Amino acid sequence: xxxxxxxxxxxxxxxxxxxxxxxxxxxxxxxxxxxxxxxxxxxxxxxxxxxxxxxxxxxxxxxxxxxxxxxxxxxxxxxxxxxxxxxxxxxxxxxxxxxxxxxxxxxxxxxxxxxxxxxxxxxxxxxxxxxxxxxxxxxxxxxxxxxxxxxxxxxxxxxxxxxxxxxxxxxxxxxxxxxxxxxxxxxxxxxxxxxxxxxxxxxxxxxxxxxxxxxxxxxxxxxxxxxxxxxxxxxxxxxxxxxxxxxxxxxxxxxxxxxxxxxxxxxxxxxxxxxxxxxxxxxxxxxxxxxxxxxxxxxxxxxxxxxxxxxxxxx
Amino acid sequence: xxxxxxxxxxxxxxxxxxxxxxxxxxxxxxxxxxxxxxxxxxxxxxxxxxxxxxxxxxxxxxxxxxxxxxxxxxxxxxxxxxxxxxxxxxxxxxxxxxxxxxxxxxxxxxxxxxxxxxxxxxxxxxxxxxxxxxxxxxxxxxxxxxxxxxxxxxxxxxxxxxxxxxxxxxxxxxxxxxxxxxxxxxxxxxxxxxxxxxxxxxxxxxxxxxxxxxxxxxxxxxxxxxxxxxxxxxxxxxxxxxxxxxxxxxxxxxxxxxxxxxxxxxxxxxxxxxxxxxxxxxxxxxxxxxxxxxxxxxxxxxxxxxxxxxxxxxx
Ligand SMILES: [Ca+2]
Ligand SMILES: [Ca+2]
Numbered sequence: 001x002x003x004x005x006x007x008x009x010x011x012x013x014x015x016x017x018x019x020x021x022x023x024x025x026x027x028x029x030x031x032x033x034x035x036x037x038x039x040x041x042x043x044x045x046x047x048x049x050x051x052x053x054x055x056x057x058x059x060x061x062x063x064x065x066x067x068x069x070x071x072x073x074x075x076x077x078x079x080x081x082x083x084x085x086x087x088x089x090x091x092x093x094x095x096x097x098x099x100x101x102x103x104x105x106x107x108x109x110x111x112x113x114x115x116x117x118x119x120x121x122x123x124x125x126x127x128x129x130x131x132x133x134x135x136x137x138x139x140x141x142x143x144x145x146x147x148x149x150x151x152x153x154x155x156x157x158x159x160x161x162x163x164x165x166x167x168x169x170x171x172x173x174x175x176x177x178x179x180x181x182x183x184x185x186x187x188x189x190x191x192x193x194x195x196x197x198x199x200x201x202x203x204x205x206x207x208x209x210x211x212x213x214x215x216x217x218x219x220x221x222x223x224x225x226x227x228x229x230x231x232x233x234x235x236x237x238x239x240x241x242x243x244x245x246x247x248x249x250x251x252x253x254x255x256x257x258x259x260x261x262x263x264x265x266x267x268x269x270x271x272x273x274x275x276x277x278x279x280x281x282x283x284x285x286x287x288x289x290x291x292x293x294x295x296x297x298x299x300x301x302x303x304x305x306x307x308x309x310x311x312x313x314x315x
Numbered sequence: 316x317x318x319x320x321x322x323x324x325x326x327x328x329x330x331x332x333x334x335x336x337x338x339x340x341x342x343x344x345x346x347x348x349x350x351x352x353x354x355x356x357x358x359x360x361x362x363x364x365x366x367x368x369x370x371x372x373x374x375x376x377x378x379x380x381x382x383x384x385x386x387x388x389x390x391x392x393x394x395x396x397x398x399x400x401x402x403x404x405x406x407x408x409x410x411x412x413x414x415x416x417x418x419x420x421x422x423x424x425x426x427x428x429x430x431x432x433x434x435x436x437x438x439x440x441x442x443x444x445x446x447x448x449x450x451x452x453x454x455x456x457x458x459x460x461x462x463x464x465x466x467x468x469x470x471x472x473x474x475x476x477x478x479x480x481x482x483x484x485x486x487x488x489x490x491x492x493x494x495x496x497x498x499x500x501x502x503x504x505x506x507x508x509x510x511x512x513x514x515x516x517x518x519x520x521x522x523x524x525x526x527x528x529x530x531x532x533x534x535x536x537x538x539x540x541x542x543x544x545x546x547x548x549x550x551x552x553x554x555x556x557x558x559x560x561x562x563x564x565x566x567x568x569x570x571x572x573x574x575x576x577x578x579x580x581x582x583x584x585x586x587x588x589x590x591x592x593x594x595x596x597x598x599x600x601x602x603x604x605x606x607x608x609x610x611x612x613x614x615x616x617x618x619x620x621x622x623x624x625x626x627x628x629x630x
Binding site (some may be wrong): 225257 | 359363383435481484490491498504505506507508510512515516517518520522523524526533539540542543546548550551568569572588
């Protein structure tokens, strides 16, 4: 029978990755952790790989897509809420003045999220997101948001799974929002999706159980929240982690400091032509500490411009 | 190639179950939901089965085993806490007067749980539970608690998994406590274990990431909390649910009211000789509403005395 290394040679598992040292590091890691007898062998039960979503698996510029969903939801529902015409942050959302919305800070964002994510059943919310995903398009590419995913990362997810890794999303985005597309788009089932959440309640209405989303934060899955959520939902320390911003620093650190072989990956947005270029000064996906300390942890920095042959599936 | 039905006939997947209608209902359900072309076929991605733990997968008398762990922990640590000699509920725990502890109600139980579950890292807690599991024994059988598991349910878990079902634990017990033994004892990996939890925090101490358990409730996975936790952790409505008390009523109802084929199972403790007999009046594992409404939902009541050939693996 063929060893995994031979199969890898026979057919390139990462065709959208250029032949760089980054690609070689990934293949070396997967080969050494899955080859029986290798000193770095990891039992299949411990092959846990975690991925941030915004800016790691799909794009996040010019604004988090979930926030664009909230804006579009508010516009769609405005006729039912005449008070929004005069009430911030809705007034600015409706007049298209997003910089004014941003000036409202976290409170304004929270109000937008609560209005567009709470006060409905989980089924209603899922349907609403799904219908938005089928009609809304990205302002720069004109493509559906579910196509704004990184082809090289899809190949990486598939490559890891083909080698016995379980792939999880660990995102600051909303867990119910992510689950609407994660299975179809990334091949990641809902029970392997971890995200931020609002509280919910269970009721039986006319004999039918419903779960209603409440306007109250349950958990923010960002920064130090990521290892906490990994512990709560997965219960094992990952051996592979990928992120793109300092919001992923704790998750990468938690992963890398485990015993035995570990892989930490940072997606560095360096391609202003094919995607966007941003890092230290970006309000979205700010990456500073991660870049500075990557050598100390031996994290692989993926240079999107030079490491990736294509970025999006439609490229 | 053989159909699943033929394989089932060829070798009994549930040898510890008597040839009763309950056993036949299980086999009929698994066969009809996994046979291609069957009107009740369920795609593999939707084959989610959830199991309560205490009283459903392992015993819960004369007291929840996790509470026995807390008692033993307090006794073991007492020399470091001289104040416990005079302070309730610890004083009564140390003098062995558990009925006095119970009179302290929820507050006393919570204090016992916090002292024995918080203020330590997740790794320290895991080691402590593991070492307890290897030494403590059940007062009635003299066996280790990890042997007080129901052999027929082990077979059911295995049978479901062999047919493409994912098996999850959804327990009122502590999620970190359950995970210490769930993988080894039930074959259920930590990311398929859902339970009650206390809050936690992430720190880096001398370069090493640690997660510390905090003395504050995060989530109680009981009653209406069970469907909420299923939604949060699994994100799909189960098609199969098993429980043993009214704490499982909402989970069973949520499962049964979904579209398409559904299986709800209630373990009825009817065997005072081989195990324990209790239901409507029991302070532990009280089962009243579930018994009354089982016919309405078409739930299968497992009569432990007549449906199970053996109860424990050591029988
Ligand atoms: Ca990100
Ligand atoms: Ca129970």
